[in-house]
Amino acid sequence: MKKAEFNRGKIKKIILSDLGWDEYFESSFAPYKNNYIAGRVACRQRTHYEVYIKGGYVRAGISGALKKAGKSPAVGDFAVILYQSETENYTIVNILPRKTEFSRGVSKNEGQNQIIAANVDIVFIVTSAGKDLNPRRLERYLSLVYSSGAKPVIIINKSDLSKSPDELLEKISSVCTDVSILTISALNKTGIKQLDSYLKPGITIALIGSSGVGKSTLINTLLKDYVQETCDVREYDEKGHHKTTVRQMFLLSGGGVVIDNPGLREVGIGTSGEGLSETFSDIKEFSQYCRFSDCRHKNEPGCAVIKAVSDGNISKERLETYLQLKSELRFEQEKSEIGLSRMEKKKWKSINATSRDIENIKKRMREL
Incomplete structure (x- = not known):
């Protein structure tokens, strides 16, 4: 397979404000201002990131501390970059809080x-x-x-x-x-x-x-x-x-x-469901008149949404998609909660093991 390359097109002199830099990011960057460079991630490669900085672009690696923290820069992120003049290396050491x-x-x-x-x-x-x-x-x-x-x-x-x-x-x-x-x-x-x-x-x-x-x-x-x-x-x-x-x-x-972006084969909604109410604002509006506040809009009596479908105000296919997305959302949220629970158990298992090791060391020291 041909290696993917970053196409910079016709590069002009970079002005960060043209790239979305504003008071929000300026404030977030304030603690780093004296010793670091601000940049915006333009592309992720296997071994490095292409980053736009004031005046141009650079290739930057990612710090070990950022990797250990499980943070991975995404395209569009504003990053905190360390420049080492003796080696002429650029390293992303942190990611500024995202707006979206x-x-x-x-x-x-x-x-x-x-x-x-x-x-x-x-x-x-x-x-x-x-x-x-x-x-x-x-x-x-x-x-x-x-x-x-x-x-x-x-x-x-x-x-x-x-x-x-x-x-x-x-x-x-x-x-x-x-x-x-x-x-x-x-x-x-x-x-x-x-x-x-x-x-x-x-x-x-x-x-x-x-x-x-x-x-x-x-x-x-x-x-x-x-x-x-x-x-x-x-x-x-x-x-x-x-x-x-x-x-x-x-x-x-x-x-x-x-x-x-590459074409999307799958369009999963993930664990965030905030967008459903805006996408299906018509269903949300009719649901206010359902007999039950927790109506699932399936076979409950007094469902205003099902009546709206019968009256032709909402299409049957649209309601089916809404219910399907709600089902996917519940599944993903449950899966996420299981994953978090496993991580929590793993954390406490590690903490308990460390505590036992410390007690054993203290015991051996007392014996000596």
């Missing part, structure tokens, strides 16, 4: 979320005209974005493949309450001007979506340069290959940054 944390649940990580990007202001949920335009998948994406604290914007790419762009909007408008939906063609560069209001200095935008929806093409269009490789989708199922293999940050010419 965009993550998803991954089955192989017991009770843990995989961080996609940190300190993101806006998430472009990129889909495309055709089979990928799936309301149910968008509901999952929206739950993730709302949980992170970022603002979602839905981008329907390849709109030129549809005879009626209005039909594309109609298909998903019912699941995207109060969310901007933009139709574009990144390849033909139509509708791109609609994105200008989001591309501002200091604003961080992350792109998520399935493989083949045109995220890399959109990146190239926004940067006006060929910085990301692209590939054609398969005709029989309209699915793309994972051409983008690393998560990385690009600098926009007008200021601000955009983070590209």
